[in-house]
Amino acid sequence: MQEEWTTGIHTYRSEIDGIDQQMIDYLAKRFEAAKHIAELKKRCEQPVVQADRAKEVERRYVKRGTEHQLGANFMSRLYQLIHEETCRIEAEIIKDEVREGHSRTVAP
Numbered sequence: 001m002q003e004e005w006t007t008g009i010h011t012y013r014s015e016i017d018g019i020d021q022q023m024i025d026y027l028a029k030r031f032e033a034a035k036h037i038a039e040l041k042k043r044c045e046q047p048v049v050q051a052d053r054a055k056e057v058e059r060r061y062v063k064r065g066t067e068h069q070l071g072a073n074f075m076s077r078l079y080q081l082i083h084e085e086t087c088r089i090e091a092e093i094i095k096d097e098v099r100e101g102h103s104r105t106v107a108p
């Protein structure tokens with residue numbers, strides 16, 4: 001029994017660790033894409049938060065989650081958390097705050 005536990009837990013935890021790494025890498029990629037969108041919004045004077053688009057993406061999260069038996073409430077909250085952080089990152093870029101070694105160009 002002890003051997004079954006040791007082998008089993010190691011196998012599944014390794015699987016979880018690998019999946020977590022991939023999720024974080026993908027999340028970082030998503031934020032990178034949003035940074036490009038922020039630059040575009042800045043140049044084109046568009047607002048950070050685009051409610052219609054956010055609603056559409058949230059619906060997609062819930063739909064995709066449902067296909068994998070994941071709770072709708074969980075999927076909504078997951079997207080809302082990601083959306084909030086995405087908007088925070090975008091807002092920083094649009095405000096042109098200190099980033100990547102560049103100093104602020106607009107007085108606070």
Ligand SMILES: C=C(O[C@@H]1C=C(C(=O)O)C=C[C@H]1O)C(=O)O
Nearest residue numbers: 034048049050053054057083086
């Ligand atoms: C990334 C964007 O900016 C915001 C963030 C979104 C997201 O993280 O899914 C969706 C809409 C916007 O509120 C966008 O406009 O596409």
